Amino acid sequence: MNKYMIYLNGKRCIGCHGCEIHCKSNKNLPVGPQLCEINHSVMVKVRSVPKTEFAFRSCYHCEEPFCVPVCPTSAVVKREDGIVYIDQEKCIGCMACAGACPWTIPQLNPETKKAIKCDYCMDRVDAGLKPACVTKCTTHALKFVEMVEK
């Protein structure tokens, strides 16, 4: 079972796209790939105030990820705790994972010519920290939730 998830409190999110840059800056990514994104719906009036909904998307870290089995070098790995990541040593940049993912989540890093995707910042998580996007969210709208089995 997946142990983690990222939750967005839409009441606090201000659509500032900070999380997107926090992620890129942490992973030192060049212009091009973007591992998470904030989107919003068209404004509609709620009690005479035009409102919108914000949504955060990174990788779903699927229970049964499509990206894992297609990888010819077994570079895409699902960990015990559910995190799906791409081993940069093994990846050959064929992008089969992106083709298999229903949402085309994995992207090419033009500098390394390898596939990258959200890995829930597992180096940080393993060090007892929270993912970059969550730690630095401008309004503390993002939460890193650890699920406990009951």
Add this chain to the structure above:
Amino acid sequence: MKKSVYSICGMCTVRCPIRVETEDNKVTWIEGNQNLLGGALCAKGSAGPALVADKERPQQPLIRDGARGSGRWKEVSWPTAYDYITDKLQKIKSEYGPESVVLSSRGGPWQSMYKSFIHAFGSPNYTNHDNTCGRNTHHASLSINGVGRKGFVYDIKNANHLILFGRNMFSSLRIAENLQTLDMLDNGGKLTYVDVRQTITGLKSTRFLQVRPGTDYALALGMIHEIISREVYDAEFIERYVSGFDELREFVKQYTTAWAAKECGVREKAIKNFVSELKEDMPKVIFHPGWNLARYKDSFYASRAIHILNVLMGSIEQKGGLIIPKGPGDCGVKGIQNIDYSKPDIKRGDGVGWKYNHFDKGPGLAHLFFSAMESEDPYPIKAWIAMRHDPFCCMPDPRKQEKYFEKCDLLVSIDAHYSEFGWFSDVILPESTYLERDNAICVQKGPKPRFGRRQKALEPVNDTKPSWQIFKELADRLDMKDFFPFDTMEDYWKWQLEPTGFTLKDFEEKGFIPLSDKPVMYDPKELDGQFKTPSGKIEIISKKLSDAGLPSLKEYESPIRPPKGMFRLIVGRTAVHTHGHTINNPLLNELMPENSLWINVKAANKLGIKDGDLVEVASESESYAGTIPAHVVDYIHQEAVYMLHGFGREIPLQTRACHAGVSDQKLMENKLDDWDKAGGGINLAEVFVVVRPSIRNSARRVEL
């Protein structure tokens, strides 16, 4: 080697506290100071390392090698650049006097260094960018409260109701203030948002009042009318501290809610309901007096009316209200020392202090130097040093400004970025980025005051220098040897802290020195002496204004409607860019490479413009025009079009930003002289533009 450094962000002028981790002179992690912001940072803050790495910023001193603005530069050493500047300055000084040199900056906590430099040189002409920012609100507050706009901080977190007139705070972003506002909303607080369009801030509001552009003053007057007639005010506070209330009561009789509703285009019931809520919410009510409002011709009076609304609520020095910022003295600590040179006893070139006596003499008003350049009255202006200030990007009509600046013998830009002004100037001195430089210790006043410090996280990666060193080295060559008698910033910090009893070690734990762990509050019944007006009261009728021939309570005048085929240009901000400074930042440019034109759906239909179409936006006489995509929306007033400030740059070395989007200040043709004689600010919102579908929207494309 790994390091962790507490510092202060410099991607925008909010200057959030940060902590930076580095390894081998590279940033590996940057976050908001956990002790103050719980780690929070904005997109710009995280894009700081990308600025350091960017090669499209000045990397060594440059001297012009062609006509002004031709973009031809000679790369020179620092001594060569200094010699060039100081030779010219000496010559100008002996020929025209030291006062013919102006130094302008972006303002902020480190102004005293720049101000001291120009004063020590012998000129009274220090100015800053505030004429296009907060001057109207600042002067409004001074005229009523006797203290400037920074004379209060807002205890938003504990408020019951926050009212924002066009202050789009979730796009301008002050992280600490934003956190407070969201906490207030989480606790059931109310947010009333007034603007000509719906914004991110308005999305979070509990009441949204979309007004006709230029009618904020009418709405505020209608609110005052209703508040006074229903007696929803703090009579005791007014009795104790306020003069001129009776005149106010008489004055607003004519401005009924029905009238205001009609004038602004809102429902009368909305104003009445609002006032009913205030009754429950006071005194924990904050009317934000506008960071700079939108700078209509009556914004000074609109801001005064908003200040008056706060006074009526009796919210000063109340929890959840307006708090008088406390300094070291309030915590039994002696303040830090700063180098300080008193202003030479010479009339200012902008007329502030002798021709215009109702303005704050500190930074004067930058735009008033242009007429002095033209007429040489009171004396010629022959040199302009712009310290992190970009007059071409801040003030209207850069083409016209160029004509004035051509009269100067020396133009210098000191900046970490290429600025539009810098590109036109004679010398560019590259300042190190905020991650590569130290700045002086500053006092951060508030209910819990502290000392803050920007400390470099990196050694400069290019041949750039911190501003303190630039001014020191210039001063040394100008025979102002004792201007900054310190060799390192560390020596200066130590000297700054001497009177306080603290040492540099005290910064280590949290990145700042807290002066109090609990909010320091005055007794709201003992506020005498806090209002620095001539009478010591909060003055609704100001003698200073009357002496300048200006009314204190000005009759409302309805704003003119845009001429046929034109729209009122409204400009604003986004959370992902800082004015013109970040447009070329690789990561931020990727997020938002150009601006768009917001236009009302009905107005767009009439012009045959669909969402996403390219539109041409042109200035009044069409001498400047640019093409950007239209963003067709329901929630913007039909008379207005809106765009982001800072785009349409024309610096070829900024390859990402050059010619991307449309420049608002270039659309503001002939608006340099359109300024508010009462508030001092330039009327940036009194501009009309032509909008038409672009011919570039062709449906067919033929090749070969």
